[in-house]
Amino acid sequence: QSVLTQPPSVSGAPGQRVTISCTGRSSNIGAGYDVHWYQQLPGTAPKLLIYGNSNRPSGVPDRFSGSKSGTSASLAISGLQAEDEADYYCQSYDSSLSGSVFGGGTKLTVL
Amino acid sequence: QLQLQESGPGLVKPSETLSLTCTVSGGSMSSSSYFWGWIRQPPGKGLEWIGSIYYRGSTYYSPSLKSRVSISGDTSKNQFSLKLSSVTAADTAVYYCARQSSSYTSGYFWGQGNLVTVSS
Numbered sequence: 001q002s003v004l005t006q007p008p009s010v011s012g013a014p015g016q017r018v019t020i021s022c023t024g025r026s027s028n029i030g031a032g033y034d035v036h037w038y039q040q041l042p043g044t045a046p047k048l049l050i051y052g053n054s055n056r057p058s059g060v061p062d063r064f065s066g067s068k069s070g071t072s073a074s075l076a077i078s079g080l081q082a083e084d085e086a087d088y089y090c091q092s093y094d095s096s097l098s099g100s101v102f103g104g105g106t107k108l109t110v111l
Numbered sequence: 112q113l114q115l116q117e118s119g120p121g122l123v124k125p126s127e128t129l130s131l132t133c134t135v136s137g138g139s140m141s142s143s144s145y146f147w148g149w150i151r152q153p154p155g156k157g158l159e160w161i162g163s164i165y166y167r168g169s170t171y172y173s174p175s176l177k178s179r180v181s182i183s184g185d186t187s188k189n190q191f192s193l194k195l196s197s198v199t200a201a202d203t204a205v206y207y208c209a210r211q212s213s214s215y216t217s218g219y220f221w222g223q224g225n226l227v228t229v230s231s
Contacts, residue, residue: 002157033215034215034216036217036218036219037218038218038219045207045221045222045223045224046158046207046219046221047221048218048219048220050218051216051217051218052216052217089157089158091158091218091219092215093215097173097174098171099160099162099163099171099172099173100148100150100160100163100211100219101160102157102158102159102160103157104157105157105158
């Protein structure tokens with residue numbers, strides 16, 4: 001069982017907007033540690049999508065956005081495209097574990 | 112341009128020790144700005160943090176793996192290594208090496224991954 005909780009799956013039609021939640025606790029997200037999001041296409045390494053809660057690395061479309069509040073964070077994807085179909089993971093730091101923690105991953109299906 | 116490359120055997124026998132090395136290019140392990148870590152992903156499952164090493168040699172391990180894991184670094188070669196002892200089939204996974212800022216404000220930069228299968 002993952003320290004950060006994500007829904008196993010979400011889906012949406014092309015052009016729609018979807019959100020993926022990531023729930024933590026007082027020793028990680030709630031303690032103020034940043035949340036990062038990754039996109040993983042089949043057979044490839046995870047790719048950094050959002051860092052520092054809401055920042056996009058160079059090259060990531062502005063259709064992807066992140067936010068954080070309290071012990072939770074969210075990834076929003078607007079204008080869904082077929083190429084967005086992938087697994088998405090959130091990640092943060094946990095002070096009680098003295099290390100990184102990940103969400104269990106969310107599979108996005110574009111209908 | 113930073114690159115991380117894992118290397119090591121793709122097949123390990125049960126009860127033996129898994130050993131992997133990550134070679135860093137385009138960046139220095141001697142920088143105080145980063146942690147260098149190992150993350151694994153069993154087939155069809157999610158990501159699991161294994162542990163990290165800091166430039167001065169301080170190490171941090173997942174509590175669930177701590178008794179079997181050792182991470183070491185060689186700044187002269189710009190490499191860091193993972194050893195996982197007494198492996199079982201449950202340790203079959205893609206093993207990634209990765210870099211994260213020491214302030215935890217940036218996400219991980221990943222290597223391409225190395226599939227390790229535990230089987231006799």
